[in-house]
Structures are given as structure tokens and as C-alpha cells.
Amino acid sequence: MAIRASQGSPYSRILGVGGERGKRVVDNAEMCTIIDSSDEWIQQRTGIIERRWATDDQTPLSMATGAARKAIERSGIDASQVDAVLLSTVSHMRQFPSLAVQVADELGLDHPAAVDLSAACAGFCYGVAMADSLIRAGSAHHVLVIGLEILSRQTNFADRGTAFLFGDGAGAVVIGPSETPGVGPVVWGSRGEDADVIWTEYWDEALATGKKPVIHMAGNKVFKWAISEIAEKTAEALDAAGLTPAELDVFIPHQANNRITDAMLKRLDLPDSVVVSRDIKHMGNSSAASVPIAMESMLESGEAKSGDNALIIGFGAGLVFAGQVVVLP
Ligand SMILES: CC(C)(COP(=O)(O)OP(=O)(O)OC[C@H]1O[C@@H](n2cnc3c(N)ncnc32)[C@H](O)[C@@H]1OP(=O)(O)O)[C@@H](O)C(=O)NCCC(=O)NCCS
Structure with a gap:
């Protein structure tokens, strides 16, 4: 049965x-x-x-x-x-x-x-x-x-x-x-071989040494990965949603570095009509919070509006990444 x-x-x-x-x-x-x-x-x-x-x-x-x-x-x-x-x-x-x-x-x-x-x-x-x-x-x-x-x-x-x-x-x-599509197909993955690019100490080590775990990062490696593989994956996420760059309204990449955003824009070849989040200027990199915080702020300021197609992508320690197109609320 x-x-x-x-x-x-x-x-x-x-x-x-x-x-x-x-x-x-x-x-x-x-x-x-x-x-x-x-x-x-x-x-x-x-x-x-x-x-x-x-x-x-x-x-x-x-x-x-x-x-x-x-x-x-x-x-x-x-x-x-x-x-x-x-x-x-x-x-x-x-x-x-x-x-x-x-x-x-x-x-x-x-x-x-x-x-x-x-x-x-x-x-x-x-x-x-x-x-x-x-x-x-x-x-x-x-x-x-x-x-x-x-x-x-x-x-x-x-x-x-x-x-x-x-x-x-x-x-x-x-x-x-x-009743209508509001979240596009995800493009995601991991690179466990690069686990030592962004990391913190183990808690048991920290307890043994009395030193609190803190963030360590090979910034330059992250930067190079982001402007190459992640820029490529971002383009794939747009394509997976069946949109051309001209059909996109809003781009909200993880707010890691404006220069990474610039490199992604170059790869994506987005027209000037696409509104791009630069929330990092006043927020810094808030990791898992950066995309939804930027989304809220763009809707509140009127830069983006309900019903817009927004391309979002997150990437970081793991290394891991995930991106998709969403319709803004
Ligand atoms: C962190 C980051 C801004 C550093 O920029 P960078 O251009 O890669 O800088 P580097 O680490 O290569 O350092 C370049 C020089 O600046 C110096 N430097 C580093 N930090 C500095 C600072 N805060 N102020 C002034 N100089 C600094 C370095 O000592 C180095 O000097 P040298 O060339 O004389 O040795 C950049 O790598 C970055 O944004 N990476 C991505 C980080 C990221 O997004 N992480 C989160 C992902 S979730």
C-alpha cells in the first residue's frame, strides 16, 4: 500500500x-x-x-x-x-x-x-x-x-x-x-575545501585557552571568489528565473563590499534602470541579515516597489552561496 x-x-x-x-x-x-x-x-x-x-x-x-x-x-x-x-x-x-x-x-x-x-x-x-x-x-x-x-x-x-x-x-x-510564481529557482552550492578562508575558533579550544572565538578572514581570497564564481552564479540565478537583465527591476546582492557589487554589475551587464542596493555604506556587512534589511530599506524609501522582480544573492563562510529572483512584497 x-x-x-x-x-x-x-x-x-x-x-x-x-x-x-x-x-x-x-x-x-x-x-x-x-x-x-x-x-x-x-x-x-x-x-x-x-x-x-x-x-x-x-x-x-x-x-x-x-x-x-x-x-x-x-x-x-x-x-x-x-x-x-x-x-x-x-x-x-x-x-x-x-x-x-x-x-x-x-x-x-x-x-x-x-x-x-x-x-x-x-x-x-x-x-x-x-x-x-x-x-x-x-x-x-x-x-x-x-x-x-x-x-x-x-x-x-x-x-x-x-x-x-x-x-x-x-x-x-x-x-x-x-497562485503566481514569487520565488525563482535557487542557484546554490558550497566549497568545503575553502573552509579556512573565513572561520572562527572551535568553542572547546576557546574554553581551553580562555580566548573568545573571533572572525578570521582571508579577505583577498573572498574578494576574488566573489567577483569570479559568485558573479557567474548570480547571472545563472537570473537566467534560471527566465529573465533577461532588462526585465529585472532590483538587484540586492549580499552587502559585503561595494567593489564586489560593481564587479557583479559588470558581469551581469544590467541596464541603468535596475536599482542596486548600496546599503553597506551605512550598515557595514551584517552577514545573513544584509539582504532582507536592504530589501526593507529599498521598499521604505520608494527606490523599489511591491511587485518588482528582485535578484538576491548571499555568499560567505563555508564557502557557501545561494541566489534567486523574488517578487518584492
Ligand atoms: C577586506 C578587504 C576590504 C581588504 O581589501 P584588499 O584590497 O583585499 O586589501 P589587502 O588585504 O590585500 O591589503 C592591502 C593593503 O592594505 C593594508 N590594509 C589592510 N587593512 C587596512 C586598513 N584597515 N587600513 C589601511 N590599510 C589596510 C594591508 O596591510 C595591505 O598593505 P600592504 O600592501 O602594504 O601589505 C577586501 O579583501 C574585501 O572586501 N574582501 C571581501 C571581504 C568580504 O566580503 N567578506 C565577507 C564575505 S561574507
């Missing part, structure tokens, strides 16, 4: 987006009191003018919950309809329980499936792909996807090659069923 299998909605789409940024603004002048650098060097190499850091009262739980609450309110569904939570973070300082279950409880959700994802700066786009698959397979109906990072608490301030890059924030979307 064959067992019954679940069947879902034909398509899914993003219903609402919300974000929360670190409350403390740290400009390059202040950064240069911590590391030996200059405003000119940082801006020229990355585009960053200032970054946002979490204040003491902003915790992983409070920031993830704040962003998620906004996303649910804007999605037009009742919180009780959320039946899965996917939370991507490298900033939850506990092996278990997951932050996702705590966020679900804090929001008063009705005991949804809840799990943390570890895919660093690609985590939000991994979550979007998984949410789309869950909904189309009938395993969930409304999925809350959250990216949350407080990287300022894991930064190596003795390393002037990385310390100026990072920002803190949370971004969230609710993805639900749709």
Missing part, C-alpha cells in the same frame, strides 16, 4: 519584510580610533562610511524578534498562521536550544516547526529557497525566514584587515502560498 504524500501550493511568494538595525552608529572616524586605518582607505576599498552596532540592550533574541514581528504585521496574516521558522545566524552563542524556538515563543506563535540554519552570509537566501520548497511540497504554509547577526561581538579588533567591515542587524520575511 503506497503511503500518502503531502501536496502544497503551486507557488510561493514573500508576503512581508521587516528589519531591525543596531542602534549605535559607528563612523569610520570612530573606527580609526580602534584600528590603524583611515576613512579614505575604508571608503575606497569597501564603500563603507559607517556601520551599525547593537547596543547592550539589543540581544540576538530581541533583534530577531523585532524584525520578525514587523514582517508578520506587514504580511497581513495572523501570527498563529506561521507554521515554520527558519532562522539563519552565526551569532547565537548557545549550541542548543535554537534561537528559532525562542523567537517563536517570544512572538506567541502556535508551536511551529523551528530550526536554526548555519550558512553564514548566504543563510537568508538558503532560508528563502527552503521556505519556497516547504510551501510547494505542502510541509508548511507560512514560513518565517530570519537572518540575524551581531558580528561586532565576534570581531577581532586586533585585525585591521577585517575589523571595519561588520555591522549588526536582523531582517525577516514571511513567505506564503501564491
Whole structure:
């Protein structure tokens, strides 16, 4: 006797987006009191003018919950309809329980499936792909996807090659069923052979030595990978959605470095009509939170509008990457 299998909605789409940024603004002048650098060097190499850091009262739980609450309110569904939570973070300082279950409880959700994802700066786009698959397979109906990072608490301030890059924030979307396609095919993958390009120490080593794990990165290797393989994968994600560059409205790459974004634009050959996120200028690199935070800000400022086709891509430690086209809520 064959067992019954679940069947879902034909398509899914993003219903609402919300974000929360670190409350403390740290400009390059202040950064240069911590590391030996200059405003000119940082801006020229990355585009960053200032970054946002979490204040003491902003915790992983409070920031993830704040962003998620906004996303649910804007999605037009009742919180009780959320039946899965996917939370991507490298900033939850506990092996278990997951932050996702705590966020679900804090929001008063009705005991949804809840799990943390570890895919660093690609985590939000991994979550979007998984949410789309869950909904189309009938395993969930409304999925809350959250990216949350407080990287300022894991930064190596003795390393002037990385310390100026990072920002803190949370971004969230609710993805639900749709009669028309709202999430394009994902292009994703990993390069475990490059695990030593961006990494932190193991916690057991850290406990033995008394030194807190911090972020280490071979910046130049990441840069070269991003402007070659990732630029190529970004073009594949656009193509997989069946769009030409002229049919795209918005481009929201992971906010890692404006020069990486410039190189991607060159490869994609996007027309001037496509609006490109440069959120990094005032935010820094907020890893899994960078794409949804930038999405919220573009919708709020009117640069992008509901119904626009947006190409999103995340890439980072692993190495891992994921990208797709989504219709903006
Ligand atoms: C980090 C990054 C901005 C560094 O820029 P870069 O051009 O690769 O710089 P390099 O590390 O090659 O260093 C170049 C020079 O600048 C110096 N330098 C490094 N950090 C500096 C700083 N903060 N201020 C001034 N000079 C600095 C180096 O000492 C080096 O000097 P040298 O040539 O005399 O040895 C760049 O590699 C980058 O953005 N990479 C991608 C990072 C990323 O996106 N990571 C996240 C992915 S999720």
C-alpha cells in the first residue's frame, strides 16, 4: 500500500519584510580610533562610511524578534498562521536550544516547526529557497525566514584587515502560498575545501585557552571568489528565473563590499534602470541579515516597489552561496 504524500501550493511568494538595525552608529572616524586605518582607505576599498552596532540592550533574541514581528504585521496574516521558522545566524552563542524556538515563543506563535540554519552570509537566501520548497511540497504554509547577526561581538579588533567591515542587524520575511510564481529557482552550492578562508575558533579550544572565538578572514581570497564564481552564479540565478537583465527591476546582492557589487554589475551587464542596493555604506556587512534589511530599506524609501522582480544573492563562510529572483512584497 503506497503511503500518502503531502501536496502544497503551486507557488510561493514573500508576503512581508521587516528589519531591525543596531542602534549605535559607528563612523569610520570612530573606527580609526580602534584600528590603524583611515576613512579614505575604508571608503575606497569597501564603500563603507559607517556601520551599525547593537547596543547592550539589543540581544540576538530581541533583534530577531523585532524584525520578525514587523514582517508578520506587514504580511497581513495572523501570527498563529506561521507554521515554520527558519532562522539563519552565526551569532547565537548557545549550541542548543535554537534561537528559532525562542523567537517563536517570544512572538506567541502556535508551536511551529523551528530550526536554526548555519550558512553564514548566504543563510537568508538558503532560508528563502527552503521556505519556497516547504510551501510547494505542502510541509508548511507560512514560513518565517530570519537572518540575524551581531558580528561586532565576534570581531577581532586586533585585525585591521577585517575589523571595519561588520555591522549588526536582523531582517525577516514571511513567505506564503501564491497562485503566481514569487520565488525563482535557487542557484546554490558550497566549497568545503575553502573552509579556512573565513572561520572562527572551535568553542572547546576557546574554553581551553580562555580566548573568545573571533572572525578570521582571508579577505583577498573572498574578494576574488566573489567577483569570479559568485558573479557567474548570480547571472545563472537570473537566467534560471527566465529573465533577461532588462526585465529585472532590483538587484540586492549580499552587502559585503561595494567593489564586489560593481564587479557583479559588470558581469551581469544590467541596464541603468535596475536599482542596486548600496546599503553597506551605512550598515557595514551584517552577514545573513544584509539582504532582507536592504530589501526593507529599498521598499521604505520608494527606490523599489511591491511587485518588482528582485535578484538576491548571499555568499560567505563555508564557502557557501545561494541566489534567486523574488517578487518584492
Ligand atoms: C577586506 C578587504 C576590504 C581588504 O581589501 P584588499 O584590497 O583585499 O586589501 P589587502 O588585504 O590585500 O591589503 C592591502 C593593503 O592594505 C593594508 N590594509 C589592510 N587593512 C587596512 C586598513 N584597515 N587600513 C589601511 N590599510 C589596510 C594591508 O596591510 C595591505 O598593505 P600592504 O600592501 O602594504 O601589505 C577586501 O579583501 C574585501 O572586501 N574582501 C571581501 C571581504 C568580504 O566580503 N567578506 C565577507 C564575505 S561574507
